[in-house]
Amino acid sequence: MNKEIALMMQGITKYFGSVAANKNVDLTVYKGEILAILGENGCGKTTLMNMIAGIYYPDEGKIFVDGEEANIRSPKDAFVYRIGMIHQHFKLVDVFSASENIVLGVDDGKKYSIKDVNNRVLEISERYGFHIDPKKKIHEMSVSEKQTVEIIKVLYRGADILILDEPTAVLTPQETARLFDILRRMRDDGKSILIITHKLHEVLSLSDRVAILRKGEHVATVNTAETNESELTEMMVGKKVQLNIQRSMPQNPRVRLSVSDMNAVNEEGVKVLDSISFDAYSGEILGIAGIAGSGQRELLEAIAGLQHLESGKILYQNPKNGEEVNLRDKTPLQIRDLGVRLSFVPEDRLGMGLVGNMNITDNMMLRSYRRGHSMFVDRARPKKLAEDIIHSLAVVTPGLNTPVRRLSGGNVQKVLVGREISTSPTVLMAAYPVRGLDINSSYTIYNLLNKQKENGTAVIFVGEDLDVLLELCDRIMVICAGKITGVVEGRRTTKEELGVLMTRANAAPYENRPAYPLTDDVPQCVESVAEPPVKDFPDAMNRVLMRIKKRGEPQ
Amino acid sequence: MSNEIKKTHEPLFHVAKRDSLSPLKGLLIRVIAIVVAILLCSILTFFLIGTKNPFSLISTLVDGSFGSELRIWRFAKDLAVMLCISLAVTPAFRMKFWNIGAEGQVLIGTLASISCAFYIGDAVPNGVLLVIMFFASVVAGAVWGLIPAVFKALWNTNETLFTLMMNYVATYLVAFALIKWTPDGSSTLGIVEHGHLPEIFHPYLLLIVIVGALTLGIYIYLYHSKQGYEISVVGESQKTACYIGINVKKVVIRTMVVSGAICGVMGFLYASALDHTITTATVGGLGFTAIMVSWLAKFNPFIMIATSALIVFLNQGSSQMSTAFNISSAFPNVIVGIILFFIIGCEFFINYRIKFRKSKGDAEK
Structure with a gap:
């Protein structure tokens, strides 16, 4: 040249x-x-x-x-x-x-x-x-x-x-x-x-x-x-990198969340969600892959009651009583009042998930401060929870009174994820939960997500590192410009396949049902959640999860 | 073409945001600022006014507030009034709702109380009248807070302009009432005979006790109630508030009603315990000074006692200066201005630190 x-x-x-x-x-x-x-x-x-x-x-x-x-x-x-x-x-x-x-x-x-x-x-x-x-x-x-x-x-x-x-x-x-x-x-x-x-x-x-x-x-x-x-x-x-994240087969997967024909536009009138339909099953991790800004945020926020939808349905199957409720256009509070234990770890940790200028205890309270009829807040329980999370997830902080914005990214994320799983959710959504985290903190988060999956939670994981998605998720849904371009099995797919799906304009034919065996019958009145095997899991973390489970029953 | 770009040097100093500062160090910076300001003002007074010694400024200032029993009581009264209005603007400020309408909210509260005393004072016993006056003032103040809040919540109007305008509406309503009530055309309403709070031990004591109780109440409301917690969350991040399901509009409206209602309480106190009358200048700009008092205290009701005391101390001191040095009030105002300048200016050094350019030798190390 x-x-x-x-x-x-x-x-x-x-x-x-x-x-x-x-x-x-x-x-x-x-x-x-x-x-x-x-x-x-x-x-x-x-x-x-x-x-x-x-x-x-x-x-x-x-x-x-x-x-x-x-x-x-x-x-x-x-x-x-x-x-x-x-x-x-x-x-x-x-x-x-x-x-x-x-x-x-x-x-x-x-x-x-x-x-x-x-x-x-x-x-x-x-x-x-x-x-x-x-x-x-x-x-x-x-x-x-x-x-x-x-x-x-x-x-x-x-x-x-x-x-x-x-x-x-x-x-x-x-x-x-x-x-x-x-x-x-x-x-x-x-x-x-x-x-x-x-x-x-x-x-x-x-x-x-x-x-x-x-x-x-x-x-x-x-x-x-x-x-x-x-x-x-x-x-x-790039080439596939081995991460050795543990992954078990989903146990008794049942449809927990069924989204159909979801459409949404942003403030400028641009379509951000385009005919999104998918199912999330209990006991599995559903990954969402895509170039940043392809509609991941809007998708999660729509489920969490923060994004207005033009059309579509978000059906939630309550494992407690088998009832089906539509979450579309409900406020976060209404969703909780319906008995839906939905947890959401948003992408913007300090701007949305937490209040940067508040200390850990006050941030723990964000979810639970309404508890009880008293007009005063009870800081004793959140303080206990904050201490538990600090100890079991090894959060490095000068003290309980330090504003969370002063903590490092990894510690901020541990605080947020710890709070969100403390309510023992039935659906857990996490957007880029390991972004900016070091290796150790990342693995702590993977383990926590896996633990939730083993407890029968439907986990939705929005990630950007394809290697992580491939090793952590049971199924991976790929979206591009607000459209689903494919749903693939995490155990069988390749990085290249994901890369192609992420950058293509139109959808390839895909199977919406997982390949692993499903429990199709109507959920029993009370879902028996088997106590997960405890091997390969740091002792301290196990303890907090047990404690969290015991205490975190819904109000 | 690249010649057009001059080689730039590292600037002499950088301003960097401080990560954190221990409360003790923060206090130290503030104390240094006040000391430096007073020293500067002393020197200024010494040379410009020709006082006997450089420290006469300080002694005059102290004399103004604590020189006699009367002055101490007056200091305590002014402190209570200042504190009460500052407390009133605080809930809205913690929510980052810039309510500068305390002036009007207090005034409309006073107007409501005086109206009650004026019209039905003869008809009902004093105790009942006081209760009616109290509720009328609280409602009037609350409505004055509610109107801008509703507009803000529903149509996102600018609350600063809106509350400012509401001040004028209140002032002119008072002017209108005065013309109506004074047939002689003097527009000066004398002491209204009814609806006086009882005197206990001293004319100002009840007022001080009420404001003290209010301080404790507001502190508990802001720091230990669910509503106070919601106010903090909305103030820090509306996104977080939405995320956890707080109805932001509701909180905005509710908080402004609370702010306005506390202003109304002060309005009631003006009518029942202090002035027993009303003019368009009853509040006298304290509604604006309260903004500074609240800010300086970082919206903490207990610290607000100290910041109110400081402002009142300077005000009293400056009027004492006029008398003591036999000068016009302009010079004391300059002195107060300089001191406030230092006190507010030192906040810069609390939030930022100055990093000087390292000399060559340092950089190589």
């Missing part, structure tokens, strides 16, 4: 605390090409792009623009080097018009004239084939129009290197096709385009080359024409 180099990165490394977001990344971008940046969640794509755009500053390494070393300290510097980034979340002033937003912050020394700006905006639009009315206000615009404004904003400042962070995530297929046409035209005009995406078919249809990142490291850059879907997936997910 004898094209001119537009941008070169050498040995770029960036740490957040002790975690390396990018490690020694080398990347070259040519003029007049579309380079796709591909990788799993949290592999450092956005961090890397942010360093080019001046939002972060690399800890090590050099960036060269047009052969000269560049020191990009802010987005303003980035524009000096003719680099512009279009972020996933738009940064526009709602009450301003398109042109006003575009010219905002531009200081070219010329006299400001909105007429000239309008004309230039139209000129740029014509050149690349945008459709835009420069006088239209942002709040009157659709998502795709807003994106157009963001792109023109960057072009207006004369950017030659454009970075787009998942531009298609918010677009319809028609809008995506139109965007791709525009991007191709820009490429032909000599611009370099870096596009972050998870969607393999888009990578294959649009890009000239693909750079693959995995766990912060640059794996390879290949020519799109010389590769295919399965090769890319393999590079993206």
